Amino acid sequence: MTPLKSGTVDLVILAAIDEQPRYGLELVQHIGNRSGGLFELSEGSLYPALLRLSKAGWIAGEWQPTPGGGSRARSTA
Template identity: 80%
Template sequence: MTPLKSGTIDLILLSALREQPRYGLELAQHIGTRSGGLFELSEGSLYPALLRLNRAGLIEGEWHPTPGGGSPRKVYRLTDQGATELTRRRDEWQRLQTAVNALLGGRLA
């Protein structure tokens, strides 16, 4: 497991919600699977990040009943503002990645 910084968690969550709305545990599982198990989000980092993104207007949460009659789940979706912010943050991440790769001996794209 690799720890993630706050801004990186936000970028990853926004990206996962671009694909489809998801509830908290589903987000954590999706990120763990997509990263090959490298990133595992604990509840202590996941839910504060979701709250932060919600307060910023980048995502919205809505309670949905669970199949089989269990407790309702809060399902999060990306807002239009969140989609715009995701594009901005992804572009910034890619510029940073290019610069770091150049410093490590890689080539600029």
């Protein structure tokens, strides 16, 4: 796979959460599905990108209860 240009991950994440708020794993699955499996994010690239976007003020996260009453999860919008 060809390395991505700097900022591509950020743009892909922003496009995915522009449609609706999503949790981390949901973001990974959505992006993989939308790209036909050509673009697969790892946790090692996803969470630093989310932190970077949050610090820049481009996104905000909030803690939400998870379905089924499990531990809370943070969604990103």
